[in-house]
Amino acid sequence: MPVQQIILTDSDSDKVPDANKVDASSGMNLAGSKGWSVTKRTLRGGPSDGVDVVDLNNGELSVSILPTRGMGLWRGEYHGIPIGWNSPVARPVHPALVNLEARGGLGWLAGFNELMCRCGLSFNGPPGVDRVVDESGNVTETDLTLHGKIANIPAHHVSLKIDDEGAGTLSVTGIVEETMLFAPALRLTSTVSTEAGSNGITVNDVVTNVGGQPAELQMLYHTNIGRPFLGEGSTFVAPIAEVAPRDAHSAKGIDSFDKYGGPVAGLPEEAFFFELISDGNEQAQVLLRNAEGDRGLSMRFSTRQLPCFTLWKNTQAEADGYVTGLEPGTNLPNLKTFEREQGRVILLAPGESYATSFELRVHDTPEEIAQAESQIRALQILPPNRHEAPIERFSPR
Amino acid sequence: MPVQQIILTDSDSDKVPDANKVDASSGMNLAGSKGWSVTKRTLRGGPSDGVDVVDLNNGELSVSILPTRGMGLWRGEYHGIPIGWNSPVARPVHPALVNLEARGGLGWLAGFNELMCRCGLSFNGPPGVDRVVDESGNVTETDLTLHGKIANIPAHHVSLKIDDEGAGTLSVTGIVEETMLFAPALRLTSTVSTEAGSNGITVNDVVTNVGGQPAELQMLYHTNIGRPFLGEGSTFVAPIAEVAPRDAHSAKGIDSFDKYGGPVAGLPEEAFFFELISDGNEQAQVLLRNAEGDRGLSMRFSTRQLPCFTLWKNTQAEADGYVTGLEPGTNLPNLKTFEREQGRVILLAPGESYATSFELRVHDTPEEIAQAESQIRALQILPPNRHEAPIERFSPR
């Protein structure tokens, strides 16, 4: 059977696809696994009411995509191991119930519980006023809310592609538009794909300026990991050119930036900013592994596409969200004004696109983890340039 | 038949319970009434679209519960007598259409029309900035919106219990979570129950701190009554230890705080704050009865659980919402900062719970009303300590 394409959501059509499941019984055989399936369902009741979920299961690993929440990844599972974290917000929240302006621009947190959600597209840092002075001295001030809008915009078109070439690949593509009159017009086309029977998924995103004027883009992948990858004695492994604490508080933890403690109630978050070392193909790889070295999660991405990396350590009490964030981005999650000054905001001409992608792999054997770790350490020829305090290039004063 | 349990909503399950009705034809006989029924339905169209309603009917009295609006009580009916009021907001409003931040933090009013809605859980007073200084002198400022968030959070789990012991009891339990990363995490488990054939309902709430740090709790039951209980010549009867007007305007009405006039267009609201007298079981009872003494509504609650009581008199034109509020609470509905200073904010340790409950009874005979009134008046051994002006302990300057 050739490549099969199935439309899961299409706002422009009156044909509403039913909640449905596609698997091997549909006659599509994938060499990599017989147990694959793709299910689309709509959550009902509570703050999740109306949220669509696409469960993408390659037979060994599954991930639940949230088209209604900007194509974020809710959570995954690999050989029974959960991938994600336990946020105090227990279930996906419909964007209609998230007021980004609430709590002084921190309202985004009311819906934050995903394994991976995007920060962007027009802005992706903390709340604040972005003050821009143009060549004529005209000042424009824009209120920014935490981490931008894209994670709370529903995809209006979602489709599934099943390709039986090689091991076989399942891909779900969603289109999300962040547009508004007199504002930047950015379209995200996101494809989440996985090879049948594999231990990984790949996210391929393309953001296009669909407006008539140049538009700025900021993209950061807020990838959030809890147990069993995170735990007391877990280690973050990365090929590091430069690392600095985000702020004075984080500076106190710089000596153990790559080590994790167990949950501590009330412990304030720390964040570290990195420039990573890439291989000959401009690829960087980072790894989070547990103390025992038998549970690991690695992330691979292009440092050309995503030159900035943030490590978020939020090892609060379990009940408050014990989690760490591995966050490759086009920029660091500072106020957009600062990032623009540092030359880290992308400007897209009308019609221009910017592609970003990353790969997530789950490891459940010491061998795999040791291999990933040695690949990473091989790139670390010189010791990292480690700053004891925030540096001007990374952190606003 | 033993106790029967039916799940009405479960966000975590893919099995969507259909709109459904349970009554005596299901084979469950309740001694108290043959006419009981429980119906779950979802409103469609307009601002109510997607709002779930559970109509709990004990054969004589019915009440419509709104799981989508934090387990509020929309309205009731007893022997054909309506229980509730006519708000300018005619129908239940889906929380997605209520912007709590709108109109300077008064957006809550856009959805306000219930017989009973909760104010809370993390804060329950007027909009304003809650300024907290910790032991180290660090200042935290939090923007509060009117009456808090709980009335606009949908319950993610709702179930019905039918118990044929005695007269038979119908109970609907809903679970609502007010949580967010870096914020208090409070879970409300609310059970609304009624005995078959009776004239009353009971609300039993338990709020649990599901977070990892101590969390503050404020709870107030905004119970709103219009005709026929409210009308010209209606009387509020309560066992009063102390009463004071909320503000200078209300002070002008202190002489007739317990009497109601007919609707007057443009009349500003009045509010009175009370400390009530309880019986040997720490129970207080209040009554609103009409001039004729043949329509009454009484409320009973524990002064240990709910030590504060507010009477809200809003006898505007019918079209603007002719209504009075009987409002037992853990505190008075002042800015949280003031209530904290007065020692009226509850602090829950991680995992700790606080239970509150109240009973509402409808009376449609002079005998019943006279009986309730005499019970209340029996507790009033000494005359109330009545203040002509706002007092420092109850009202911020």
Place this chain on the structure above:
Amino acid sequence: MPVQQIILTDSDSDKVPDANKVDASSGMNLAGSKGWSVTKRTLRGGPSDGVDVVDLNNGELSVSILPTRGMGLWRGEYHGIPIGWNSPVARPVHPALVNLEARGGLGWLAGFNELMCRCGLSFNGPPGVDRVVDESGNVTETDLTLHGKIANIPAHHVSLKIDDEGAGTLSVTGIVEETMLFAPALRLTSTVSTEAGSNGITVNDVVTNVGGQPAELQMLYHTNIGRPFLGEGSTFVAPIAEVAPRDAHSAKGIDSFDKYGGPVAGLPEEAFFFELISDGNEQAQVLLRNAEGDRGLSMRFSTRQLPCFTLWKNTQAEADGYVTGLEPGTNLPNLKTFEREQGRVILLAPGESYATSFELRVHDTPEEIAQAESQIRALQILPPNRHEAPIERFSPR
């Protein structure tokens, strides 16, 4: 067959009308056309999820009404010619996803893409603080958001009437309530009707003060037209008593206020304020026609009901929304405070109503366009009083 009435939406009823279509096969014959139909459907997926659309098709002209968006008109079509414009917001947005408070009160723009949406009912101008001082010197300040609330409130009751008298008329009536405790209570009853086989539609609105106190009303029809009516060389034709630019920037374009250029990326919007000349029946007519004179759209309304007219010229790049607005209103779209000072805010007594209506006609022959143009020009006996700069009566300083 007599007049037929069909309920399309009724929030108060448990009977949910299914997505449905009515046409000549229902046995209702309309003399004007056999090809008429009325279809109700609900959009699914993306930001449009849950938005109801009523497609009103008279056999020659169709228009899509959006009950969920305050009875706005999404778009139309006449003989294959599209009526409307291409906003950067591509599809109808559910009001639950529009935060009017966002972006400094400009959040309304996140849902703005209709052929016609109403600005109002309580306020309809730009964001800002409406400061009112009453007779006693008391100051009330109200935060206003862009263009008011009505375009983002769902109609709770929608019905269809089919009348076979004459050519036959199709009418869709929706009821929308803008109410809130302690705020104005205004009800809009809007009827969109069209004669079978005709080239026009009529919008008949009645706004009623359903509150108990006097309430202010502002209504403006933001009617937005793009290609093929708008294009390089298009002309706006109107019988003009007085015209002035809104602001200093628009003043630069006063010499060609009635002419359009092609799209120019980044071109700032211009707006012109008018007092129009009406005929003996107090009717004014305006026309937008293309350069070739074979595509035209005319609007007719009462200058008694709608004494103010605004022309919005926003000839940005196509991708940014190349569009012009023909906007009859009870007032000019300035801050409400200014309009009140100028005596242009309507005050409705309790129970009082105010009716407004307009007719939209599409012309696709040079003859029709020439006829409309000559009707309009016949009223222009004296030359317009054209101001080169903003005037005090129309524009705040």
